[in-house]
Amino acid sequence: METELKLKVPADELERLRRHPMLHERALGEPVEHHLVDTYYDTPERALWKAGLTLRVRADNGRWIQTVKTAGDASGSLHRRGEWECALPDAQPRPDLVARQVKPAAMAELLRSAAIAADLAPLFQNTTHRTTWRIALADGQELECALDAGSIAAGAQQASIAELELELKEGDPAQLFRLALDLHHEVPLQLASDSKAARGYALLDAAPLRAHKAAPVRLRARMTLEQAFVAIGANCLAQLESNVPGVLKRDVESLHQMRVGLRRLRALVDMFDELVQPPAAVREGLDWLAGELGAARDWDVLAGSTLESIDGLDPAALRQAAQAKAEAHHRQLAQTLRAPHFTQVLLQVGGWLHGRAWRAGDALVKDSPLAAPAGRGMRPLLRKAEKRLDKRIDGLDTADAHARHRTRIAAKKARYAAEFFQDLLPAKRVKPYVGRLSKLQDKLGMLNDYAVADRLLDALKGSNAQVARQAAYARGYLAASTAARSSRLGKALASVAGRRVT
Structure with a gap:
């Protein structure tokens, strides 16, 4: 080998x-x-x-x-x-x-x-x-x-x-x-x-060029929690890195899947934060990359899907303006991914993960939770994600965009946690649990897209008169749609509140 x-x-x-x-x-x-x-x-x-x-x-x-x-x-x-x-x-x-x-x-x-x-x-x-x-x-x-x-x-x-x-x-x-x-x-x-x-x-x-979705994480029953952590992290890194060629060619779906790989990796690091502390360079590098990938994706979503959901408007001029912004960000992103700092970040993350740099020496400290069987060690981690989601849902003001966003992130982390350990969880429980979380995430994700769109459309108001008029109409439509959709979140929230996969 x-x-x-x-x-x-x-x-x-x-x-x-x-x-x-x-x-x-x-x-x-x-x-x-x-x-x-x-x-x-x-x-x-x-x-x-x-x-x-x-x-x-x-x-x-x-x-x-x-x-x-x-x-x-x-x-x-x-x-x-x-x-x-x-x-x-x-x-x-x-x-x-x-x-x-x-x-x-x-x-x-x-x-x-x-x-x-x-x-x-x-x-x-x-x-x-x-x-x-x-x-x-x-x-x-x-x-x-x-x-x-x-x-x-x-x-x-x-x-x-x-x-x-x-x-x-x-x-x-x-x-x-x-x-x-x-x-x-x-x-x-x-x-x-x-x-x-x-x-x-x-x-x-x-x-043909294709975007790479997350491959299933394969865990074995005899793995330790540390081995599971490395395997999951490697899976996330593989998704992130395999989409770089597509992003360099300005492929919209490759950028989306690269962001998914990065979000999964950051969610994993957050999930294990009490057991595995990454060095500052690793955490800062992941945060930096998230910021670099976000802007182009936001404009892609506005131009490619959000504007299509607006009734009573032919958004051709607005879409063209949004696409021009997206293309400019894609060009900048391609330069970022070719720059030495991007390679440095990935090498630092890969060395930390594969070298198990959280260890003080060649072995784990005595009685480390990371040495426990993964099937047992995962349980407090999953419960932590479930409790965080319950806390966000409890008393959520669905009209509060910031509170909805925090709930969406908690739902996403709970879903990723279940998907990471699905090989060690009962299939009859994990599949419906992930399905309910995915539906809630989709609803909250659309509302987040509308909130981001409002900010981006506001940035276009200084464009020509036609774009400015269309942007004003679109912002009003999305505000009304946000209010209506937010008021109907109750059923999706109730479907996951208090649910457990362990």
Whole structure:
């Protein structure tokens, strides 16, 4: 099992990184240069890829090496994957030779299949110049640093390769993030969530851009509460990071899902605040990112949905003005996500989470609640979220926008808490509970959209006369709609008040 952190390097910074004093000072021996040609094989139906496997034959200085990797567990740019390899006499793939090393029985059987072997064909090829360093770590462990420059060719499609891979065979993953941060101070890096194989398949299939929703959190009954916390945090980080490419292309839904990933992560940190205290840099970084993502999303919602809910108005001029504001914020956001500070924040968060930096040493303190079984340790955390929601609902003045917003946040946190631990909760209780919270969240969310819209529309009143008239009408309509909808919240509030999922 390898643990690998992948980072993109600006093409014009490759040589500066290759000569970086830190790599040479920490290296065990001289760097090694390789010219690699990697050919990826699969069946026409993509049988291996669909099974979570990749098969590669590498030509390296006259030798052929066959490698099989699993998709593994990924937290955005950090990958943990099974990897098996063997030497070959020539460039012809022989998956059966690797199968005996593969432990998952279903994967081993697939690799041994004569039908699979007969249908294998080359799909795409990477040609890479690689420089590798063995880096000594303070604890006596080593990591491998590989700087790659080259290209991926899939049919008529091509993409450049300029990336840094930090690989740890065993030990503390925080070491990867620390080295990445040290290098990032000198050379601007960006996190990379896709492997070369994933990029090759994407080129081959011309996959359309898509936003990434939250994947289900998979928890095991024997996990400790700390292990559950790390698994949930990694899931949230993966959603956040996987949507960055879409946000850079100004995709509205990718921005929405990136914000969801960030909200889930911040809700998790808040949920565990009495057990796991993040450093100030981590908390401040998450708060900063929330502020950066919010403005563009607010204008997206106004232009894309809120204006459509207004009767008696053709909001074409108003929508155009709102879209212009949204596009300006998207352009600014793209610059923010390409800036060094964004990478620094994600590296700090990833190092803290995967390195379990809340520990005083290598182990938890004696009798730490984090060492308890997750199924038991989650209960006070869930009750805390439920009680907070009950407190917000109790005596809520539904006409008070601020109070509604606080209730909405409490409902969201209670829902996320239940979804985080759903594998350890009774399905017959968690599903209806989450459903009721989702309905309440939707109603309160629409009212919050109206409140945000009022503020944004007020900012447009200095535009041309037509936009100003439409903005005034829209604000009046939304105020009346808010009053009507607020008065009808009682049933949705009552459906969750006093409810428990534990």
